Amino acid sequence: MTGFAREHLRPLLGSAGLHLLLIAVIGGMALRWTGPQPPVQLAIEGVVVDARDLPKSVRSGRALEEPRLERAPEAPPAAPVADSKARARAAAEAAARAEAERERARELEARKEAAALERRKEEQAAAERKKQAADEARRQAEVEAERKKAAAVEAQRQKEAEARAAQDAKARAAREADLKRRLAAEEEEGAARSGVKDEYRALLVQAIERNWIRPPSARAGLTCTLYVNQAMGGTVVDVKLGPCNGDEAVRESIVNAVYRASPLPAPSDPRAFERRLEIVFRPTE
Amino acid sequence: MQIPGVTGRRVLAQLLVLVASLAAMAAPARAQLRLDITEGVQDAVPVAVVPFGGQAEGGSTDVAAVVAGDLRLSGRFAPLDRQDMVTRPTSGGEIRFEDWRLLKSDYLVVGSVDGGGTAVAFELFNVQTGQQLLAERIPASGHDLRSVAHHISDLVFERLTGIPGAFSTRIAYVTVEGKAPARRHRLVVADADGFNPRTVAESGDPLMSPAWSPDGQSLAYVSFEGRSSAIFVQRLATGERRRVSARAGINGAPAFSPDGTRLALTLSRDGNLDIYVLELSTQALTRITTDDAIDTEAAWTPDGKTLYFTSDRAGSAQVYRVNLAEPAGVQRVTYTNGYNARPRLSPDGTALAMVTLDRGYRIGLMDLKTRNLRVLTTGSQDESPSFAPNGAVIIYASEDRGPGSLAMVSSDGRYQERLSSSRGDVREPAWSPYPTR
Numbered sequence: 001m002t003g004f005a006r007e008h009l010r011p012l013l014g015s016a017g018l019h020l021l022l023i024a025v026i027g028g029m030a031l032r033w034t035g036p037q038p039p040v041q042l043a044i045e046g047v048v049v050d051a052r053d054l055p056k057s058v059r060s061g062r063a064l065e066e067p068r069l070e071r072a073p074e075a076p077p078a079a080p081v082a083d084s085k086a087r088a089r090a091a092a093e094a095a096a097r098a099e100a101e102r103e104r105a106r107e108l109e110a111r112k113e114a115a116a117l118e119r120r121k122e123e124q125a126a127a128e129r130k131k132q133a134a135d136e137a138r139r140q141a142e143v144e145a146e147r148k149k150a151a152a153v154e155a156q157r158q159k160e161a162e163a164r165a166a167q168d169a170k171a172r173a174a175r176e177a178d179l180k181r182r183l184a185a186e187e188e189e190g191a192a193r194s195g196v197k198d199e200y201r202a203l204l205v206q207a208i209e210r211n212w213i214r215p216p217s218a219r220a221g222l223t224c225t226l227y228v229n230q231a232m233g234g235t236v237v238d239v240k241l242g243p244c245n246g247d248e249a250v251r252e253s254i255v256n257a258v259y260r261a262s263p264l265p266a267p268s269d270p271r272a273f274e275r276r277l278e279i280v281f282r283p284t285e
Numbered sequence: 286m287q288i289p290g291v292t293g294r295r296v297l298a299q300l301l302v303l304v305a306s307l308a309a310m311a312a313p314a315r316a317q318l319r320l321d322i323t324e325g326v327q328d329a330v331p332v333a334v335v336p337f338g339g340q341a342e343g344g345s346t347d348v349a350a351v352v353a354g355d356l357r358l359s360g361r362f363a364p365l366d367r368q369d370m371v372t373r374p375t376s377g378g379e380i381r382f383e384d385w386r387l388l389k390s391d392y393l394v395v396g397s398v399d400g401g402g403t404a405v406a407f408e409l410f411n412v413q414t415g416q417q418l419l420a421e422r423i424p425a426s427g428h429d430l431r432s433v434a435h436h437i438s439d440l441v442f443e444r445l446t447g448i449p450g451a452f453s454t455r456i457a458y459v460t461v462e463g464k465a466p467a468r469r470h471r472l473v474v475a476d477a478d479g480f481n482p483r484t485v486a487e488s489g490d491p492l493m494s495p496a497w498s499p500d501g502q503s504l505a506y507v508s509f510e511g512r513s514s515a516i517f518v519q520r521l522a523t524g525e526r527r528r529v530s531a532r533a534g535i536n537g538a539p540a541f542s543p544d545g546t547r548l549a550l551t552l553s554r555d556g557n558l559d560i561y562v563l564e565l566s567t568q569a570l571t572r573i574t575t576d577d578a579i580d581t582e583a584a585w586t587p588d589g590k591t592l593y594f595t596s597d598r599a600g601s602a603q604v605y606r607v608n609l610a611e612p613a614g615v616q617r618v619t620y621t622n623g624y625n626a627r628p629r630l631s632p633d634g635t636a637l638a639m640v641t642l643d644r645g646y647r648i649g650l651m652d653l654k655t656r657n658l659r660v661l662t663t664g665s666q667d668e669s670p671s672f673a674p675n676g677a678v679i680i681y682a683s684e685d686r687g688p689g690s691l692a693m694v695s696s697d698g699r700y701q702e703r704l705s706s707s708r709g710d711v712r713e714p715a716w717s718p719y720p721t722r
Contacts (some may be wrong), residue, residue, distance in 0.1 A: 197318075200318075201318060201320060204318070204320050205320050205321070205322060208320065208322055209322055209323075209324045209325060209326070211326075212322060212324075212325035212326065213325060213326055213327075213328050213329075213330050213391075214324075214325025214326065214327065215361075215446060215447070216446070216448075216677070216697055217446070239414075247447040248447055249445060249447040249448075252411065252445065253325075253330075254322075255413065255414065256391050256413045256414075257322075257325070259386075259413035260389075260391065260413065274317040274318035275317065276317045276318070277317070277319075277320060278317075278318070278319045278320070279320045279322060280319065280321050280322065281322045282321060282322070282323055283322070283323055283324065283325065284323050284324070
């Protein structure tokens with residue numbers, strides 16, 4: 001590419017220059033031909049816009065002089081062309097001029113629009129900023145309110161937690177006290193119950209001893225076990241002989257002792273009642 | 286294909302049932318409340334002997350009455366009064382046990398006599414459990430109903446106490462009636478309950494110290510007929526008697542050795558009273574004691590090796606013993622109380638009954654193992670103790686209410702009973718051994 005550019009630079013530049021010269025001349029004539037002129041400053045501006053569209057090489061070269069050349073429309077239009085050739089040329093020039101004029105109008109319109117757009121944008125941005133600021137303020141207020149609320153809630157929570165803790169502690173203390181009291185009561189009742197049980201046992205032993213007609217063969221060293229089932233009222237339901245080293249008379253006598261004692265005495269506290277009894281006969285001499 | 290599964294499930298179910306029932310069987314081991322019984326009462330066991338069927342009221346021997354009497358006399362049983370009997374079953378099927386439980390009887394005897402009196406059937410029940418304990422039919426032909434009744438008593442007693450009954454045994458004793466010179470001395474043998482007294486010897490002169498031969502067939506006794514003492518052995522079945530000792534002075538206190546071949550006796554032929562042993566078949570006499578004091582009233586231990594006797598060698602009457610193999614080694618047995626005499630060994634040889642002075646002459650029983658002497662009776666003139674062959678009862682003579690009468694005390698002292706049927710002045714009872722069958 002660069003090789004190509006360097007090789008053809010001179011002819012290119014030459015051709016471009018010639019073209020520009022031509023355009024400038026034709027343009028100058030056309031401007032003179034068309035009546036009222038737009039404000040010069042605007043034309044100059046238009047040239048500036050054009051220049052920006054030119055290739056760089058052109059801008060740096062003779063192109064900079066072109067605006068000056070375009071001031072030519074101030075010069076009087078070329079003498080009317082009598083012949084058709086001249087008229088065609090003038091028509092073309094006029095068309096070009098009209099085209100340029102339209103172009104410039106569009107340009108202007110676009111610029112106006114752009115400016116309006118810019119202005120709207122700025123207004124919008126300002127509004128935006130204002131709105132943002134307001135939003136920010138509101139947000140901060142909200143945050144602040146939130147913070148305050150949270151703090152209040154936290155404080156409330158804290159207070160409640162404290163209250164609850166206090167309540168819990170009180171309840172726990174009460175519970176512990178209650179438990180202790182119940183334990184003590186249970187202990188007491190347990191003792192009472194074991195007292196009842198001892199008493200019950202004594203009642204049963206007495207009832208059976210009173211009814212045991214001890215045969216002479218029931219001497220010290222005798223050990224006989226009976227398994228007894230009694231009903232709730234103390235009625236002896238059945239008697240089973242367990243291990244026994246006594247003779248038949250002894251066995252009969254101990255079984256009969258239990259039946260004779262039926263109904264067996266009841267405990268003072270019904271909870272001490274035991275359905276099953278294991279009775280060991282172990283007489284002392 | 287289904288069947289094995291079903292069978293398997295059924296087997297499993299059966300196993301579960303088995304396990305459950307095993308658990309149930311093991312249940313008694315988990316009894317809740319444990320009781321320890323260390324004492325009992327000494328009461329007589331309440332028993333009801335219902336009048337036997339086939340017997341007219343007031344007719345022949347009332348079997349039930351005899352049985353009840355025997356049981357009462359043993360001291361171990363308290364027969365229910367007949368008037369308290371609500372029903373009178375005569376066989377097991379007729380019994381309503383609740384009735385008898387209400388009457389507080391522990392045992393029940395029912396029975397009946399065959400129409401012809403050829404047999405007596407009876408049953409014994411535990412009222413509390415309803416269990417039949419005995420059911421027997423006893424041929425009565427050739428026996429009087431009374432002896433059949435005693436036999437029933439023996440069976441019932443043994444079943445309920447574990448001790449053989451002694452109701453078919455007899456007692457011998459001496460009675461004295463009238464005033465001199467018409468005074469009559471009689472040697473009497475009666476049933477153990479005092480019934481059927483029969484005089485086996487009679488004399489105007491004193492008869493003393495009857496002693497049974499171990500086979501229960503003969504009695505040895507002292508007779509003063511002819512003004513001097515002599516020892517006779519008389520066979521009860523025939524009345525035939527033999528004079529075995531008529532030595533100069535006193536011939537007294539005969540006692541058969543357990544094997545029946547020898548007689549321990551007291552003789553004064555060597556100056557004072559001493560114990561001798563007489564070989565009955567050979568008349569060989571062995572002097573056992575040689576002390577200057579009075580030694581008398583010998584009693585044999587069951588093994589026949591030792592004699593217990595009374596001696597006043599220490600100043601008052603006390604009981605001593607001597608081993609026949611070493612007569613020099615006489616040992617004093619009693620120390621408590623100022624007077625202990627007339628020792629008699631229990632049939633099992635573990636205890637010694639005697640007359641002891643304890644606020645009166647009373648029957649005491651010494652445990653030979655502990656040497657503890659227990660006074661069993663409460664009289665002031667109780668004498669001549671003699672054990673029943675089962676050792677459960679001691680018969681003795683008492684003069685507490687006028688002339689002597691017979692009384693019994695159970696060897697544990699629980700029960701005393703005076704024999705009402707004894708007549709006149711009754712002395713020196715001797716209880717027979719078990720009859721040989």
